[in-house]
Amino acid sequence: MRDGFSKYARRLAPGVLILLAGCAGDYPQIMTQPVSEWGQIQIDIWALVTWWTVPILVIVIGVLAFILVRFRERPGGPEPKHVYGSTKIEVIWTVIPAIIVLIIAIPTIQAIFALQEEVPEDALVVEAIGHQWWWEFRYPEEGIITANQFYVPVGRPVALMLRSNDVIHSFWIPRLGGKRDVNPVVRTPEGVEPMHLNHIVLTVDSAGEYLGQCAEFCGTSHAIMRMMAVAVEPEEYDAWVEAMTVPEEPEADLAQVGHDIFMRSTCIACHAIEGTRAQGRLGPDLTMMGDRFSIGAGLMANTEENMTEWLLHAPELKKGILMPGARVEAGGMPPTALSREDARAVAAYLASLRLPDPLVPAPTAPAADPPAGAEREPAAGEREPLPMGPEPESD
Amino acid sequence: MNAEAHAAHPAHSHPPTATGLDNLKLGFWVFLGSETLFFGTFIATYMIYVGRSLEGPYPHEILDIPLTTVSTFILLMSSLAMVLALNAVQKDNRRGALLWLMMTAGLGSIFLGFQAYEFTHFYNEGLTLQSSIFGTTFFILTGFHGIHVTVGVIWLMILWLQTYAGRIRSADALKVEIAGLYWHFVDIVWIVIFMLVYLMQEG
Amino acid sequence: MPTTETTRSTSRSVGAVLWDWLTTVDHKKIGILYGATALVFFVLGGVEAMLIRWQLSRPEAAFIDPDLYNQLFTMHGVTMVFLVGMPIAVAFFNYLIPLQIGARDVAFPRLNAFSYWVFLFGGIFMYTSVFAGIAPDGGWFGYANLSLREYSPGPNMDFYALGLQILGIGSIAGGVNFITTIINLRAPGMKFMRMPLFTWMAFVTSFIIITALPVLAVALFMLTFDRFWDTHFFNVMAGGDPVLWQHLFWLFGHPEVYILILPAFGIASEVIPTFSRKPLFGYAIMVFSGVLIGFISWGVWGHHMFTTGMGPIADAFFTISTMIIAIPTGVKVFNWLATMWGGAIRFTTAMLFAVAMVALFTIGGISGMMHAASPADLQQHDTYFVVAHFHYVLIGGLLMGVFAGFYYWYPKVSGRFMSEKLGKWHFWTFFIGFNAVFFPMHWVGLFGMPRRIYTYAEELNLGALNLFMSAMSLFMVVGTMFFIWNLVRSWRKGEPAVANPWGGSTLEWSTTSPPPDFNFAELPVVRSRNPLWDNPEDYDERVHTEPAGGVHMPNPSFWPLITAFGSAITLILFMTHIWWMPLVGLAITAVATINWAFEPAG
């Protein structure tokens, strides 16, 4: 029943709401256009509830309006009859809502169980780890660690294993589907299952870049704990995996200078870059930082100027974080004491850490598989620095 | 001046109420109803965490059932003494009232003594509020119960003094009855704690 | 024998007046104190809301620092729930229950004073933290483990843990008092099934108070111990589980929201019949559904935790139980409609607010149903869709109801009407402002704006809507100003009111406006549900002047104030981190309690 119904309900219910809003603009975090079956089930239920309850609302308000017009006191009007109640009517308006509740409840319960999937064999396992206030993503099988932005292949089930490193966060990328809390790991004696570690299993249907953010209040900078899922075709995904596991060497001179500064500063105490001696794990992994959608988990666009500012003033730009600035200490770390020049160089270095573009060479290119990264052009500015928003053609 | 005012208004002369029941007694029962949720929540917390300690000492290593059986018995008997005290007050038997009130408070104090011994013993064994989740939940649950017992003992002593001063007659039996309700309530909470914490221990 | 003076002399010195209010045990005065204090906190909470709206008016705005923002929304929530919603309901309970059941006072007048003073001290304590810039900043639900010392090192959440504990003491004492009053002090003939619906809802509310608040008390104790003595209730490193906090908080929290709404339901059930000139439709069902709501409200708390990962069985259970609540609530809505149906509706300000409440609460209820479907809630949870829901039930339901109550009973309290003209201004500015602020919030949520964020990305395209909402919230400020001005102005300048100015049917209208200290010179005898309509002759001839020989009223007492001070200070002194300091407070409490116990109640 849900299927036939949802065909139009899907489009209409949210559509009506948006129309009412008067502007069906471009909403990267809109809830009602999920790109996964997992998310679709949720929205179908929402539509179902909407269709059964909003009419009740309309009726109640309609009747109320009628009453207010019809039964207003008129001069010289008769004294109202004293009616104390009517069992028949009471029964009717108890039973009808009860039936409606039942109609809503049954598919809802089915959906609850449908959403609770076991992790399938062929699923891509991604550990999503919440930190105050950034996201870490680990691909245990691929041996990849990244932060704030993660890639998934279209059409393959993805199992997001959620856990927190500190307080409770909540993983929410509206266009992939609803949220699940990211709970800290409760230590228990052997033999007892770790409690409340959630996972989400979903298959992304269409390629695109999907914005999300932490949805559980988690302290000072909870507002800036954003992330992006990049769903790509399977070949591209494979190329990404490969690129992520190959060491990177800076090419441009300034980047080389930045590389050296980075490697001898305290940066490496907290940050890791694949293939270098930087293997810190306190902060986000910076492999392919140049390609990230933002700096500071959504704080600002990923440009070299912004990066320079970030490196100099991170704790002022984002309150409460562990990363020290050039002059302000944080997280028990002394100031990095970078000069503006140094910072600019490091920014250039980080900007140079980029994926090949396009990820999969065009079909005309030689079939030979050159080591990813060797061929790539560092041309900054070729891509939109902050491509936030859904792909136009999706859904 | 208090004494006079008091004598003029013995408990039974309050204006009659809609139900014929005394306000204070009814209010106190409501309060006890509220207390069931207070202890219920602590008990639920204990039950959720039992067996989840990462470090010892663990309950089975440290809880001394025979000893606590004795203290439980003492608390139960204090409840008996309490009803006997009420009975004596109702019959205007001042000597009986003094005896049984003293007995109740005394048994309550002995119970507290046991608890003090138990706490210090556990502390020496390494079980503290901070040592493990068992330590945390155990001390807080039994500690809040202990605080209730302490309040009860003080209350009973005040009643004893009042009885001694001849201020509690059969007409004031309600005062003793309400203290009794409190006392018995604290007793039944212990009955439950004893079963859940001591007898039904896991891990 | 002690009898309070029953004449109002206007020439008393300020000191005497002050002493009178500090030691009063008169339920009417205490009711006024509650109401006035709650209104002050309402303005404070409202100012916080306006600062929130200011910061959110633009994307990426930096008017307010994130730490301050977090304090603002936390204190806004805490204020509106604990310092406005509950006390304002208690203000009405205090003033009206004894009058409606035909009693001279509540069962425990001094305990009543104690409740108020505890509430006041608790509120002041919490607000010292606001003015010191160290207010609680973990949300009104104070989720552990964020609220533990490790992640909230400052004193902020200490204020939360201790402040709410103090407030809880007062509430429980009040609940015990009202239950006893309602059971025991009904006038002759006032059977349970003849009680006015407001009193019934007060009864149910009090029952929820005495059962739900102990759960919060325990949770707060555990938080306090974790914060002050490193216990492990919520510390994951030692096996504690922060999810337990969530369960305990919402075990309290959901019944709490019904504590907030049921009094408003009660008010609507008094106002609507009066201004429709028809008795309440389906009285027995209204009572029964209220009781049912009270009980079911205990089995639904998990709907705040659908994303926590409770598992499908628990999710399914809480989904169903939550949806079931719609049925008794719907019955109430329909019965209000049926009461108006065929009536002669007078559009006084009170009635406007009551009618608005019916409509707006239904909107909030329907969005509640959308949350209740847990799969859908995975999207909605912690977004502005939820913020829209709960402001519709809290402002549209609770606050509209309370405003209706103010306009309705003001003549009884002051002997003067509130200005209808200002009232209409108040109503329309507030009504329009409210809808303009909170209806678009549904869309803002739908478009993906999470709650409790001090800033949002430009790219989300939410700037225009947010700006609109922020601008429209000024209407609510203006509306509130009309209201407060109306309250103040009418106290001396309002049209004088007779005993039963609106033609109400319940007992409070049988005594003078304002009622004498002893309420009724002669206790009324009740023969029906709507005594003033069915048997007006019983009440017509009554003269409410003091009978010869005086009326025996409880003595004023200073000890409730001191006891309340002692209790509050006991908890406050925990802040010193010196273990024996609270004992000082305990000593004050003990001395005061003993004096209280031995003082003749009169």
Place this chain on the structure above:
Amino acid sequence: MADHERNKEPLVEPSSSVNPEGHEHPGVWTYVVVGFALAILTGLEVAAIYIPPLAPVIVPILLVLTAAKFALVVMFYMHLKMDDRVFSWVFVAPGILAVFVVVALIMLFRVLPQWGG
């Protein structure tokens, strides 16, 4: 004082179940017997946990014995059995909620996770 007299006029709903003044308090003998019963039940409880064959059913046994003790104290020592029913209501209703809370939390934290929920 005049007021008091007036109040003594016919009461509404005088305590429905029992005559308020003259409710029969059980005698000393009953109290002592109940005391004995409590002691014996406690003895049984403690004994039960030392009898290995009972291990599989120890939980229900303890629950029943404890409930019995609880009921004895509440009914006899706290006089709920012979007192007005209103007292039972205001105590038992919250008590039921308390039991519900305990059971529900145990289900949520200990039972449901084991069902793989």
